Amino acid sequence: MKNKAKLVIIGAGIVGCSTAYHLAKLSWRDIVVIDRGSLFATGGSTSHAPGLVFQLNYSKTMTLLAKYSVELYSQLKTDEGQAFYTVGGIEIAYTETRWRDLKRKMGLAKSWGIEGTELLTPEQAKAKIPLLDTTGILGAFYVPTDGIAKALRAAEALANFAIASDAAKFYGDTEVLNIEVEQGQVKSVITN
Ligand SMILES: Cc1cc2nc3c(=O)[nH]c(=O)nc-3n(C[C@H](O)[C@H](O)[C@H](O)COP(=O)(O)OP(=O)(O)OC[C@H]3O[C@@H](n4cnc5c(N)ncnc54)[C@H](O)[C@@H]3O)c2cc1C
Known part of the structure; x- marks a missing residue:
């Protein structure tokens, strides 16, 4: 797993995927998206919404x-x-x-x-x-x-754009256990 990133997005539901997509459109790079569920039917709200x-x-x-x-x-x-x-x-x-x-x-x-x-x-x-x-x-x-x-298709398609633009890497089945903050800044995101 990539262990350094400019930005970590926790959650690959529609909001996390959309954030990665829109940042990719704005030419952001070096983004990591983490979800504790399997991609993209993570088990969050996006997996349940009739849409x-x-x-x-x-x-x-x-x-x-x-x-x-x-x-x-x-x-x-x-x-x-x-x-x-x-x-x-x-x-x-x-x-x-x-x-x-x-x-x-x-x-x-x-x-x-x-x-x-x-x-x-x-x-x-x-x-x-x-x-x-x-x-x-x-x-x-x-x-x-x-x-x-179709919420999962929308999430996956948005994520695919961010991945194809080389802006973001997505990791499923990875739980965030802690976020370490030093002097008001996030320094690390601890996963399992
Ligand atoms: C039954 C139901 C019906 C709905 N119907 C509609 C509808 O018809 N129309 C509509 O517009 N909206 C509907 N909604 C609301 C809509 O689904 C949500 O607003 C939307 O999916 C929220 O997206 P999200 O990305 O914020 O959250 P989620 O999709 O829940 O994504 C959050 C993600 O974070 C991950 N996560 C959480 N904690 C951690 C951790 N510690 N480490 C790693 N990953 C973590 C979760 O696994 C999850 O995948 C419905 C919701 C439900 C439950």
């Missing part, structure tokens, strides 16, 4: 981050297949308050550049989700670019 990606959020920053994630994941694939399926997302309103809320979300989507969004009648929502029972539904908010990320 629903709804972009619209009341925070503009989070919405634009989710939009960027959709655009990035849409370009990723591994030998198992693509990392993102643009199946669209629908939120349903059963109450007047919720319906007003979805109309507000529609406005935010328009001003923040989430394209193709629509407010749907119950019948239009049912046309998209035939299993839907429309009883009591007032309307729905549809975001066609929402979708399902």
Whole structure:
């Protein structure tokens, strides 16, 4: 195992892999990524997530981050297949308050550049989700670019970019037991 590195990332879930990817894009080198689980199904949250990606959020920053994630994941694939399926997302309103809320979300989507969004009648929502029972539904908010990320494929593809750029080395089945700090600086990362 490489025993010196400029940067050590602990955890090869989506956040660790994405960090390595983005630093590689910024021309960082000499990164080590360590995970106690086997790569890339490490057993962390990323291994369990169904991967629903709804972009619209009341925070503009989070919405634009989710939009960027959709655009990035849409370009990723591994030998198992693509990392993102643009199946669209629908939120349903059963109450007047919720319906007003979805109309507000529609406005935010328009001003923040989430394209193709629509407010749907119950019948239009049912046309998209035939299993839907429309009883009591007032309307729905549809975001066609929402979708399902295959989280492990996305993580692996991001990691593969960092590896291929010679920016990072990944070590699975390696547990971090301690981090040694001297005068406020990390000096070593102790593994098993
Ligand atoms: C059941 C479930 C459903 C979810 N559904 C969704 C969803 O639909 N949409 C959505 O956006 N999000 C969803 N999430 C949330 C999403 O999965 C997490 O926000 C995301 O995966 C977190 O990524 P992470 O890289 O921070 O964490 P993790 O994937 O948990 O990665 C952390 C890694 O650190 C490693 N680690 C920890 N300690 C050590 C150590 N001492 N030494 C070495 N390695 C260590 C772990 O093994 C792990 O691999 C869901 C989560 C769960 C559990």
